[in-house]
Amino acid sequence: MARHVSIPAFLVLWETLSRSGAIRAVFFPPFSQVMATLAELAVSGELWGHLSISLLRALSGFALAALAGLPLGFVLGGHSRSLFELLDLPMEILSQLNPFLLFHLVILVMGIGEAPKITMVAWTCLWPIAFGAMSGARGVNPELVRAGRAFGLSGVSILSRIRLPAAGRQIFQGLRLALGQSLFMLVAAEMMGASRGLGFLVLDSQETFQLRKMYAAVLAIAFLGLALDALFGLLSRLLVPLPPGQSANTAGD
């Protein structure tokens, strides 16, 4: 319990500094006022519209990335070394293709709408997912696979009963990383061109100099991120048991 004292301490410090005028309350409104604004936004319903559209965009981008990235990573990691060597450099090049660059290109083709934002999120999520699945698949102990084959398991059951469980931890690490990044990119995409969403709310409040609203929106994004991460952490602990003799060392929960 004592470990978590620092966060409330920080909030109290913020509150006192701002109220006492040590930092300018115009720029840094007290925490309590920001929370009150957040509550107002929630009560008036303004928050939920932005939140739900942001969540929808983030999750659909994430889902697309998982659909593409998991098989891609697993095939690259689980199969021949030569295939990996062939595709490693192109993947490195593609992963350098900045999502903001992509944003401009997708807008050209599909126009301003949901597509550029979701593409950007999916593109960003794709890499941690694919690389996670790849390193998971590469790490499967070949003895286990050989043992499975010796017991007469078919290719499908080797995949479902040996390879996937053995790689599960790293697959989930990649997915979790990607989930965090999905929100990350989405906020940027919504700042670059949107009329709804939490990122838009932040930028719009900043441009109209409603700083309390801006901080409230920032907090809402932070809470959404924490909630998604916690939910996912729970899910991964249910689905992927930790290997024996190892404690959970995941950050952020």
Next chain:
Amino acid sequence: MTPAAASRTPPSKNIAPVALGGKATAQRGMRMTLPRRSPTRFLVPAAMLALWETLSRLGLLDPQFVPGLADSLAAALDMTRRAFLLTHAMVSLARVALALGLALLAGVPLAFSLGHAWPGAFRFLEPLLRVLGQINPYCLFPVFVVVFGLGEAAKISVLAWVALWPIFFGTLAGLGDLDPVLARAARGMGAGKASVFLKVAIPAASPSIFAGARTGVQMAFFILIAAEMTGATAGLGWLVHNAGAMFQVPRIYGAGLVIVALGLGLNRFLVFLDRGLFFWRASGPGQDGLPRPGPLALALALAAALIVLAIGLIGMARAESLLNDPSVVPEYRVWTE
């Protein structure tokens, strides 16, 4: 979670041999570094580029949306000759370097004092620091703009903030990995506290600091492009954004190719330094059996980097006059927003 979280999570014992020193090589998630010398690895990229050009020549790609590779490169060349493309690239690099410097100046001493000198304070502050490290930098950008105004300071402080956390947590991880036997051995041989710190703790942590800096640079470069798109007068992101605003499609692609190439080059440069500098490390780049760069190559590379940075800094200071330079053709000068 931010991309840096990958490098912050200590690699667990049974994953480490697979990821080949995961922490050190973790870039944008969990990549692996394997010896790669085989020329076949250039096959697929070359084929992709050839396919792009062929499809465009055959008229299968609408040149209004996807110009061919040759046209994109021609646009990049044209921008190089008439719109200071290289200067813009160096301005972008200089921003990243400034941010990296700030992040190192703040992050390394902070990590050393919390991890080495006052572990008690660190246990108290850790949850807060982890939460701060996970703040979305795009959310911070409006906050920094409110505080610093729409200038270089806001951009560079966001980048520095982004680079700070991988460096801070990387340094901490390096200190945590420090073999206590080494410190005791040094003390047994008569070293004082100061020289144990200088000759054992700092060298032991330096590969991790560097790994953190590498992640930080990559993330900063990523976010830089976005920051330059939303309000700058120079830099590669700005070039793309303006080309987009003016529907100069080949220019978007040309500048985009330069961004991708620069990102790759930056990464390779850092791996090169990593391989040359930290030769004693048991795993990570440089432990793949391939020859390591010698001191002369390292010195030359660093000198080249310094020259690029100097030009970038001058370009940054002169961004406005760069745009209004009489040698810039009017069609490029309209880029001023």
